[in-house]
Amino acid sequence: MKIGIPKALMYYFYYPFWKTLFESLGFEVVTSDDTSKSILDIGVKEAVAEICLPMKVYTGHVLNLLEKGVDYIYVPRFVSLRKGIFMCPKFMGLPDMIKGLFDRIEDKILTHHIVSKTLDISEFHNYTIFIEKFGIGKKDLKKALAKAREEWLKFRRLNKEGYDINELLTSNKPQKYDGDITIGLLGYVYNVYDRFVNMDIFSVFRRLNIKVVTFDMMDEKVIYKNLRNFRKNMFWEFTNMLLGTAYEFMKRDDIDGIIHLTAFGCGPDSILEPFLTIDSEKNKKPFMTIRIDEQTGESHVITRVEAFTDLIRMKKYKAEEKAKGVV
Amino acid sequence: MEKVYIGVDVGSVSIKVVAIDNDNNILFRSYVRNVGQPIDIVKEELKKLHNELPDKEIGGVGVTGSGRQLIGYVLGADVVKNEITAHATATIYFHPDVSTIFEIGGQDSKLIIINDGTIADFAMNTVCAAGTGSFLDHQAQRLGIKIEEFGEIALTAKREVRIAGRCTVFAESDMISKQQYGFSKAEILKGLSKALVRNYMNNLVRGRKLRPVFVFQGGVAANIAIKKAFEEEIGHEVIVPKHYDIMGAIGIAMIAKEEVKRTGRPTKFKGFDVSGEKxxxxxxxxxxxxxxxxxxxxxxxxxxxxxxxxxxxxxxxxxx
Incomplete structure (x- = not known):
């Protein structure tokens, strides 16, 4: 049986888990193609009109999988990844939204709730539908989940060592990249690692000799520690993680500047953005927002990143000159 | 032979070419509309530059603006750089005490904050081109006036009228209805200027604290009504530099000069013969x-x- 996994949204965070899980259960795993103009175009055309860009991209990937003739498309309903904190409502409604968009697709969508206490989504109770639906034995499922968890933890460990997710997902020999300045890149995995949607921003960074640090490279404990000063949490888990990471970036001397990469129409980010703008200024960290959308041209990303790096380099150079003067 | 440095700013609406000497004196300047053939225009302007300065040696070439990559390649530029850095470089040279730069060009607008003579922060309009030069161009055309007269006419307005400036499409329909209510051209133009500045404040300044000295440059700085609208909005004098329309080109020429001196390499400029190539x-x-x-x-x-x-x-x- 063929299970299709859309290369969008949480693919960039959980694919190693899903691949191992389904393969251990005897399924063949098929992913959609990399995001391309035609996937984006069809997604924009078919998706709910007023929704954010990542959801439109996801819709395009679902259609791409339908063309590939899979038996099921896996669209889990992410509800919570930490006690009392929820995912963005669009994630919670995603399976319904996809089912509502197309005729006769309902039977093809494989979905279940994911309610987890941590980012580790291997808790057994989430997956009992597999027993009912496919007649998989309890023991086998538990074993597959344990194996998937192990794979995922390995992936996360490397990720936290500083390998970016695309390196880990696409390369047999992942590489780390260095640079003469370091930028903290804040953004959800599906914006930061979708090379098409963000105009391959990592290659722009590499060309300009910039090292990039992202939230997924941070230890969760560090992220949550930074959130303790807040009386209230953000409503959405990954927004919390970006905020916690942002405060870590603001404290760290080795981070020369912060870029927030956000997709047009992102509700959670509209609440996150003022915190980043105001507090990065307070902490004297250069900060910039790059907004990506379906019609964004590459040159606008390059111009902004270039000008931002010029700013940082000049600042650094001046500080060094000043330090020399004092000595 | 004395060396000069060429700066070319290839914008969406206009192309600027300058030549500066070692002391940043401007020996040649040109500002022409980009009618869609940037290579031909740059070739033509370089020919003029060569004719006016036949006995100068070209020490370096820099290219900026949205069309910088192609022209940079065609000319053999020593530096190809974004317009934010280029603009700020020139402004800091002419007005060393500057803190805030408003730059409005054909298709984008920028806010650059200077601290201690370096760029401390900047913002650019995101996706929408409302409130930029081409919008004004279009509206002036619709009202049947020359863009050069826009500012002077707007200053003769007797009454205030509010034009919705959030979006070009809305602004246009709002203008038409205000015209139909009997407001004069001058009043409409004044309303439009205020709307543009309001839009700029909303989209770019976004609550930042702005400090003087304020400098306003880019093609739109020729419009005295916009300058006035800025002054009213921030409650402070705004300086329009003498070379407001070619600041990007001057800045990139200065950067090219530095680059050539820093690396000690000869310029990569392909020579004036490039203008003979087809x-x-x-x-x-x-x-x-x-x-x-x-x-x-x-x-x-x-x-x-x-x-x-x-x-x-x-x-x-x-x-x-």
């Missing part, structure tokens, strides 16, 4: 993958010199 641009759709990129191909005397537009580098990497 350039031809063609496009085709690449079918190698589902991205279907539009590939732009530039030929000089029949030989392919540059290809761009591909996301994967299949063509652009094959030439250089």
């Amino acid at each position: 350039f031809e641009t063609t496009t085709f759709i690449c079918k190698a993958c589902p991205n279907e990129c539009e590939i732009i191909q530039i030929k000089a005397n029949g030989k392919i010199i540059a290809m761009t537009g591909d996301r994967c580098g299949r063509y652009s990497n094959s030439v250089i």
